Amino acid sequence: MTSSAVPKIVSNAGSTGSTEAIALEICDSPHVINAEKIQQVQQELLSPEKAQRMAEFFALMADANRLRLLSLLARQEWCVGDLAGAIGLSESAVSHQLKTLRSLRLVRYRKQGRHVFYQLQDHHVLSLYQAVAEHLDENEE
Amino acid sequence: MTSSAVPKIVSNAGSTGSTEAIALEICDSPHVINAEKIQQVQQELLSPEKAQRMAEFFALMADANRLRLLSLLARQEWCVGDLAGAIGLSESAVSHQLKTLRSLRLVRYRKQGRHVFYQLQDHHVLSLYQAVAEHLDENEE
Numbered sequence: 001m002t003s004s005a006v007p008k009i010v011s012n013a014g015s016t017g018s019t020e021a022i023a024l025e026i027c028d029s030p031h032v033i034n035a036e037k038i039q040q041v042q043q044e045l046l047s048p049e050k051a052q053r054m055a056e057f058f059a060l061m062a063d064a065n066r067l068r069l070l071s072l073l074a075r076q077e078w079c080v081g082d083l084a085g086a087i088g089l090s091e092s093a094v095s096h097q098l099k100t101l102r103s104l105r106l107v108r109y110r111k112q113g114r115h116v117f118y119q120l121q122d123h124h125v126l127s128l129y130q131a132v133a134e135h136l137d138e139n140e141e
Numbered sequence: 142m143t144s145s146a147v148p149k150i151v152s153n154a155g156s157t158g159s160t161e162a163i164a165l166e167i168c169d170s171p172h173v174i175n176a177e178k179i180q181q182v183q184q185e186l187l188s189p190e191k192a193q194r195m196a197e198f199f200a201l202m203a204d205a206n207r208l209r210l211l212s213l214l215a216r217q218e219w220c221v222g223d224l225a226g227a228i229g230l231s232e233s234a235v236s237h238q239l240k241t242l243r244s245l246r247l248v249r250y251r252k253q254g255r256h257v258f259y260q261l262q263d264h265h266v267l268s269l270y271q272a273v274a275e276h277l278d279e280n281e282e
Contacts, residue, residue, distance in 0.1 A: 025257045026222075037223055041227055045227060045228070055205045059200065064195070067195045067196060068186065071185075071187035071192070080167040086182055086183070086186060091167065105276070124276040128276070130268075132195055135198075135246070135269070136191070136198060
């Protein structure tokens with residue numbers, strides 16, 4: 001995979017040095033774009049439409065109460081009343097959060113007689129939750 | 142694990158029936174809180190503080206361009222100029238997005254001579270990205 005043509009000068013104006021908590025780090029030399037590499041990934045690159053759907057998904061996950069519900073559902077199935085008791089929210093509030101999680105297909109329910117038990121939809125949800133939890137745990141001060 | 146005391150009546154006022162796209166589903170009978178189960182999970186339940194940090198993390202991930210950058214970095218390391226070329230953004234815009242991703246400790250860089258190469262920070266980032274991508278793929282209409 002060799003670099004091909006299209007020379008381009010990198011502006012280093014954004015490089016404000018180490019006084020910033022996190023500096024902008026870019027190549028410190030004229031940059032030759034690797035057109036072949038760029039071409040190769042075009043088919044694999046996340047489309048703007050799918051990126052937007054993912055972004056909307058992340059935005060809906062950005063809710064502390066929703067995440068606390070998932071932390072409980074990650075371990076076992078629950079009915080709404082117990083979830084409400086465990087988290088300290090009203091059943092109505094929990095029901096509405098579960099409705100959002102169902103619309104995201106993150107949780108599902110099963111009926112047993114007159115009872116309704118909620119559980120995680122699938123292993124992706126658990127992977128997602130665990131990946132974020134572990135990432136934050138490892139990077140805590 | 143037997144249920145203990147604290148009987149409580151479930152309000153079914155929120156149950157608006159199946160005319161709604163996603164109905165609220167709660168137990169259709171007076172609910173007896175499972176106090177033992179609730180007690181058992183108190184230590185494992187995500188704390189409000191950690192839930193808030195997770196929510197902030199998800200909020201920062203809710204950006205289509207940031208996600209497109211991660212989709213490229215999920216496969217190989219990149220320098221800013223090539224990332225910019227692949228995604229069709231300016232180097233300055235890409236640098237600022239990478240700065241945010243570094244502050245989240247999702248990406249890191251290595252210097253090689255006068256060049257700077259970005260890569261994913263660790264396997265959690267890849268798990269997170271893949272879990273969401275697969276979840277959305279499986280649930281597409």
